[in-house]
Amino acid sequence: MNHTTLRRAVAWLTALLLLCLSLSAFAELRVAAWNIQHFGWGKKKNLDAVAAVVERFDLVAVVELMRPEALTELERRLEQRTREAWSSMASEAIGRGSHKEHYGFIWRESAARYVDGAVVYIDIDDSFAREPFSARFQDRQSGQVFALAAVHILYGKSVRDRLPELRALAEYWDWLGEIYPGTPRILAGDFNIVPDHPALAALHSRAQPLITQGATTLSSHDGRYANLYDNLWVEPGGFVISEVGIARFPEWLGLSHEAARATVSDHAPVYMVLGEPDRPVAPAGRQATMARADCVDLNRSEPEHLIRLPHVGPARAQAIVAGRPWRSVAELVRIRGLSPARVADIRASGLLCESF
Secondary structure (H helix, E strand, O other): OOHHHHHHHHHHHHHHHHHHHHHHHOOOEEEEEEEEEEEOOOOOOOHHHHHHHHOOOOEEEEEEEOOHHHHHHHHHHHHHHHOOOEEEEEOOOEOOOOOOEEEEEEEEOOOEEEEEEEEEOOOOOOOOOOOOEEEEEEEOOOOOEEEEEEEEOOOOOOHHHHHHHHHHHHHHHHHHHHHOOOOOEEEEEEOOOOOOOHHHHHHHOOOEEOOOOOOOEEOOOOOOEOOOOEEEEEOOOOOOEEEEEEOOHHHHHOOOHHHHHHHOOOEOOEEEEEOOOOOOOOOOOOOOOOOOOOOEOOOOOOHHHHOOOOOOOHHHHHHHHHOOOOOOHHHHHHOOOOOHHHHHHHHHOOOEOOOO
């Protein structure tokens, strides 16, 4: 074999390896729910920052959508940023009186597809100020079809104003089972209440909340997360779930809570990862324990720990932190100066945690 043929063979094998690594990065489906505060109102919203958060997921249920055009523009920004096809849909305007909102879904076409059944709840008893919106989607990797419903519970003047809607969620859950028979269900969104509140007792008998610790709302003055209002409810045994969590996007974007609230949202997304786990499953609201105490975790290690990796100095360590969450080592090629060969060195170093 001459040198030219050898180089071509090596190049072909390298390309094949990178393709396999890329495909493995999408072996799981990342489903999220996000209250994007007053999305579509005013000009202060940093749409690129919103897109930088949404692109970390494959399918997102959006609540507090004020104008469907904002979702369409987000779809366009995502396609520009990721160079992939995205799709979206929005409900009709929903609400009592003059204040109305839309629900929306936005998804990465390579990972998920809309199947059918997009519908606003037929609320015969008028229990909801904003009737939930749902549709069926399919995980392209596994082929699993599931129903995803978005809800935004009325905040009102006090918890008492929220109780009728919270109690009606059990009936809504049953209704989802009737219109999507034999289909696993996810009820996602902003519930404006903690998941163990007594008003959710009937829903608890049918489904389970995935996020049970932590908080999702951004405090306006002290950098804390204040309330666990956002969640994902699923039926027991309906899904294989490898990870759940709260996406603390201000840290991803390097923003203070004040700046995040002013230009992005006052809520953090909640998410679940569907698929066979390739790492220890983290309890809801907690991070998974690293396989070795001294290993380097791309998603959890501090910058001073990340610089132990080959070709990673302080600047690239900060870029790794800013790019979280990472779903595979192969994604590190997004960082300036980390070529496929250098990423291979990082993988071969033996320093990464077993989750990578």
